[in-house]
Amino acid sequence: MDYQFIADTELFKGCTKQEAEEMLGCLGAQEKSFPKEYTIFHAGQAIHKMGLLLSGGIHIVRTDVWGNQNIIGNIMPGEVFAETYACISEEPMFADVIAVRPSEVLFLDVWKVMSTCASSCSHHQRLIRNLVTIMASKNLNLTQKINHITPKTIRERLLSYLSQEALRQGGQSVVIPFNRQQLADYLSVERSALSAELSRMQKDGLLTYKKNQFRLETRSEE
Incomplete structure (x- = not known):
């Protein structure tokens, strides 16, 4: 695993390579690979883990009952996805999360991200602040999309x-x-x-x- 890449992401901004490596153990991190066109999360699915894209590409896609698709978001390497729904685990996903290229994803237990622990408390507050900033930025991006399709x-x-x-x-x-x-x-x-x-x-x-x-x-x- 490329810990320097992870340390350079927005989620781990301000952390060193060593700090990022130490934190992953207590964040329930799991790395998985997905082929092109694989649906990582399905609409209607309840989730408790957020994803950090290590390589490849992901689209957040809403499909209506007639099969028409609307791309809600585009996820690039180094970006996170599904963090909002992972925080509200009883709320089902309203869109599919689809790999548009062969992709590597690091899944993180969002509750372990949001809660401090004894082994990483010195860095955990920074991680929480970074996640809040990311979620605020995504809200702005959704507002921009509304402006584009209005x-x-x-x-x-x-x-x-x-x-x-x-x-x-x-x-x-x-x-x-x-x-x-x-x-x-x-x-x-x-x-x-x-x-x-x-x-x-x-x-x-x-x-x-x-x-x-x-x-x-x-x-x-x-």
Whole structure:
């Protein structure tokens, strides 16, 4: 296990490699591997462990009764998932947690994370603060997604999302974590309509793109 990688995650921010290694023993840590398209947690399932993604990629996906999918979140290596539902173990998951690539996950007992213990109490308060910060950040991300899907037109939704990514990534060129179908699911639009609108936006000089790479074009003043 790469303890330096774990120490560098947001959850263990401020901990040394040795401290992270010492803490995992009292956090009920379990490492598991999942193949692509494996459903790690199912909607309706009650859980008591949160996950820390070590490698690969995960999507949080809500599927309605007609089979339409909506990507609620995208989990990258070093990020945690399912922490809210693990904290409220009697509340069933409302979405599936799916590996979109072969993935390695470190599961942690959330109650052991939230409770101090004799062997790691000097570092545990920091871990709890980090988890609270992560949960607050995710609430902001959900608010941002609501802002992205509130506009009526596909163009407005795309501009909202890509503008936010440009701000987050610090430039007009951005790389998004979605393929075309996944982007359509995230923005709650049809894939064919999304592709058609992207072509029109490129023709109108608003952006250029190739696969998941986009560049927002700034119109020069006449």
